[in-house]
Amino acid sequence: MVLKYYSTPFIRGGSAIVALTLAELKLPFEHIILDMHAMEHKKSEYVAMHPFGQAPLIDDDGFIVYESRAICRYLIEKYPNQGPHLLPKGLKERTLVEQAAAVEYATFQPALAAVLSEALGKPARGQPVDQGVLDQALKELSTKLDVYEVILGKHKFLAGNDNSDPAPFEQEFTFADLCHYAYAPMLASAGIEIMTRKGPNFTRWWNELMTRPTWVKLKADGYKGKS
Ligand SMILES: N[C@@H](CCC(=O)N[C@@H](CS)C(=O)NCC(=O)O)C(=O)O
Incomplete structure (x- = not known):
């Protein structure tokens, strides 16, 4: 299943660095833009995935990760041969x-x-x-x-x-x-x-x-x- 990426409507904050990581690694993803005015990030289905009710978040075939820097590290480690070496091995x-x-x-x-x-x-x-x-x-x-x-x-x-x-x-x-x-x-x-x-x-x-x-x-x- 393609990676699902939940973000704010704007390229800033944690969503900016996840979006940039996805772009650097050239990863395909399904993009779910949360309507923050409608408080989609505080709805029970979303809070079940992210207990703090915030964006961004990823769902990688059922593996849920929130906190932008943790998401970036996960994607970089998972795809070590795609894009620049953002986290070197040595x-x-x-x-x-x-x-x-x-x-x-x-x-x-x-x-x-x-x-x-x-x-x-x-x-x-x-x-x-x-x-x-x-x-x-x-x-x-x-x-x-x-x-x-x-x-x-x-x-x-x-x-x-x-x-x-x-x-x-x-x-x-x-x-x-x-x-x-x-x-x-x-x-x-x-x-x-x-x-x-x-x-x-x-x-x-x-x-x-x-x-x-x-x-x-x-x-x-x-x-x-x-x-
Ligand atoms: N440390 C978190 C910060 C997440 C965060 O503050 N997200 C903001 C949007 S940039 C948010 O969802 N705000 C709504 C809220 O906190 O209710 C990360 O980097 O993922």
Whole structure:
């Protein structure tokens, strides 16, 4: 049976990284777009699959998985010979990808969420933006991105190695880079240009992600015309 992919109507958040993984691996799937306004994600049939009632989710011939990063890892591991090597096999190479992915989840994402909550979340709820809170959140995000600038000065993508064990190697685009497509593109929608106004290495990396052909096509095609 073809893989079933349940997503929000929009290419953002966890749905964005699952959609991008499906595109990178060129996997066929049946797409079920949840009507979030109609609260389809809170209906009992759906909550029976996803106890938190959220998107995305996959049903792989009866095997149900939720949490976007877990879904991506599952698909990448299941189809190791399709598309780029997003999760390399070598222990040390793989660990460096997991290290960078953990930084995304534990350091980058919380700092980003604080910015988005103030800049986009509050206006969406009809509340005024508190400029002081936003400035502080941006300052904290900026501090994290300064560290990314150092890392990306040593290798082209996030997971690389500049030590001597194993011998220095450069990894290509991996799962760790891919995780950054979840929410960071929303900064530009809020008129916040921090992703393209940091140091040269960070900006180069972000521009590379934003012009990656699979991402450009996904954004251009949208989900049945919605993006
Ligand atoms: N950590 C989860 C986050 C899932 C999530 O927050 N999904 C949002 C859409 S982007 C959702 O379903 N919101 C509705 C709700 O929480 O009720 C993942 O990455 O899959």
